[in-house]
């Protein structure tokens with residue numbers, strides 16, 4: 062039984078954009094609830110649908126009128142489709158899903174359908190067993206993406222005789238409650254592709270299809286029915302320009318519009334009354350909705366419109382689309398598998414029919430035979446189906462003479478129209494199936510060819526690139542090598558010129574040395590006099606330092622005076638003489654002390670002399686070293702090239718400077734030590750002087766006493782002695798004292814000499830140091846001779862530049878060598894890659910050939926089978942085997958495991974694999990599995 066598609070129209074209120082843009086509502090509704098008038102200047106018109114819902118309509122109203130009957134149909138084994146069409150933002154998603162699937166007032170059609178399905182299942186008798194499974198997909202950019210398993214984003218469409226059109230590999234989830242189905246909807250909704258356009262910030266650029274399959278089994282008679290419900294939310298139908306889409310969104314829009322225009326074409330072909338071909342295959346959308354449009358489905362189309370003048374063109378377009386779709390006729394039938402009893406019944410009926418037909422044929426043949434023989438048959442005896450059905454069978458043919466049992470070709474046609482239709486349908490389906498397979502194979506082949514092409518291209522490119530880049534690289538390397546060798550030559554020339562300059566420089570240095578030597582000699586001579594003068598001055602200075610107040614000299618004079626006085630004695634008494642003796646003894650002890658001090662001083666002097674000797678030796682060694690170093694420098698200067706000369710000179714300078722500094726420091730330290738020593742000596746001498754002062758005072762007193770005694774000659778030292786004896790004693794004392802003084806004098810002189818010597822040495826040392834300094838400065842001055850300096854600087858610069866250039870060249874050489882090695886390695890690697898690619902290509906070609914071969918064989922087999930079927934059909938026609946055939950209904954349920962049959966993932970642990978789960982299974986198991 063055919064039925065038209067139900068088309069309902071729903072308007073939404075004006076949205077903020079439309080109001081902002083100054084849009085006005087331009088639609089008015091008829092009271093009958095079926096018509097709408099659009100009062101647009103450009104697009105005026107009235108449209109009538111099964112129902113028109115103004116913007117204030119409730120979700121429940123839309124559902125109750127348009128959808129609830131479809132749910133009953135699906136539960137009764139029909140296929141059903143509800144799809145929403147309209148421009149972006151017109152309210153398609155609002156209508157299908159609603160703003161919230163849990164809100165009683167605002168939830169859309171799909172949640173209400175779910176509610177009703179479960180309510181109906183619960184209300185049905187307990188002898189009925191149901192399974193509900195859902196799948197959710199979207200078509201985006203002409204690719205089918207599984208919203209419940211989004212990794213599958215390009216699923217193929219298949220068609221099988223027993224299953225009809227289906228998406229291969231689409232995940233199907235068994236659900237047993239409303240909450241489970243809601244969970245699936247939420248998950249799928251999250252995966253939906255949403256892209257921004259300025260029409261609607263959350264505009265969906267894809268077509269979404271939610272599929273609910275309900276299978277039911279009558280546990281009493283074993284009959285099975287299944288219904289499939291497609292709930293489709295189409296992408297916006299507006300023109301690309303209006304959405305402001307560009308770039309990738311433009312591509313999207315084109316593909317989305319391709320699907321929608323294919324939908325329009327399908328609707329046109331179905332409704333124009335003359336098209337023989339319906340272009341379902343032009344898009345994925347129309348292919349999936351093949352059964353919904355002009356096929357086995359109860360279909361409702363909801364067209365969603367804006368009431369605003371801002372969108373009048375789109376609204377008119379939508380309304381026209383709805384009007385066209387209204388006249389599509391579907392042939393919905395129950396998808397049922399008959400039980401054994403029902404099948405037996407049908408068989409029995411078919412057999413009876415077959416018998417009736419056989420009898421009718423026989424009757425007709427008998428009649429024809431009579432007519433052919435020229436006889437006549439009374440009208441009342443003419444064969445008719447009614448008579449045969451009534452059991453009033455005409456005379457058997459055997460009673461007719463000359464009866465031929467073979468059917469005559471001229472007999473009237475048998476009523477085989479119904480069977481032909483069935484067969485046609487079957488063959489069409491088979492053809493579709495095969496076409497699908499061919500398309501799939503072709504797609505595979507195309508993909509492989511593309512891979513092959515790309516590999517070939519890559520290979521060619523790599524070959525070209527390799528060869529061209531290798532040649533290029535080699536050329537570059539050659540150029541660089543040439544450049545390097547040229548630069549090397551240049552460098553060699555420069556080095557030669559540098560060597561020449563160096564030789565010149567060496568000569569000049571030689572001359573300079575000579576001049577230096579001469580200057581030194583001259584300086585030595587001229588400085589001899591100065592030196593003596595300096596020496597004397599220094600000596601004087603040092604002596605002045607040693608006896609700053611001239612005290613020692615004064616003391617000496619006094620002592621001498623006393624001695625003189627002592628040497629010419631007057632008459633002394635015995636006491637005085639004893640006292641004098643005592644004094645003399647004291648003086649002796651003092652002199653002994655002084656002697657000791659002098660001995661100490663001598664010791665110190667000896668150690669100082671030792672030190673001085675060491676110092677002198679070191680000075681000599683340093684001088685020798687300096688000489689050697691100078692000789693060596695000269696020799697090196699002569700021997701070495703310019704680079705070495707400069708380096709050696711600078712090194713030499715550094716060395717000489719360092720040595721000079723070290724020597725100077727050492728000498729200064731020693732001078733310092735000597736000065737300290739001298740200071741100590743000074744202290745000692747002062748101590749000595751004070752002793753001498755005391756001695757003088759003692760002598761003074763002694764003299765006074767002696768003077769007193771000379772006034773009183775009876776008393777004194779010489780009392781009781783004769784004059785000769787006294788004189789002898791005096792003489793002895795005088796001699797002893799004179800001797801002591803002479804000793805002291807000698808000692809003092811020796812000490813002074815020693816000191817003088819030391820001072821001289823120190824002075825010499827200082828002078829030698831000054832000389833060394835001067836010599837060094839001379840060397841420096843000479844080497845810093847202006848012209849020389851200039852030349853040296855120039856040469857140094859040259860040398861520096863050359864060294865730099867040489868360094869660069871060496872570096873470049875190294876880099877080039879490295880690059881050459883890398884290039885070689887790259888070349889080798891590329892060659893290997895080319896070889897492997899060639900191998901791969903060959904492998905791929907071989908595989909492709911094998912696959913092509915296989916495919917050809919399969920195609921051949923299919924063709925043969927088709928041919929066989931056709932020939933069987935024609936044979937059957939020829940043999941006029943007119944037995945009744947039963948058209949097999951499409952089974953909605955029990956798909957293969959790979960097509961959504963329960964798998965380990967979508968089964969609960971208790972449910973055996975391969976069996977249909979009961980109502981309590983699956984979503985939780987699937988959820989856990991996923």
Ligand SMILES: Nc1ncnc2c1ncn2[C@@H]1O[C@H](COP(=O)(O)OP(=O)(O)OP(=O)(O)O)[C@@H](O)[C@H]1O
Nearest residue numbers: 073148149150151152153154155261264265296297
């Ligand atoms: N009948 C209605 N009553 C109130 N608001 C509505 C109605 N229809 C749609 N809307 C509001 O209009 C806006 C756009 O609606 P919706 O998203 O359903 O449009 P759409 O046609 O699905 O757009 P798209 O093609 O981009 O998916 C939403 O904010 C929605 O709430």
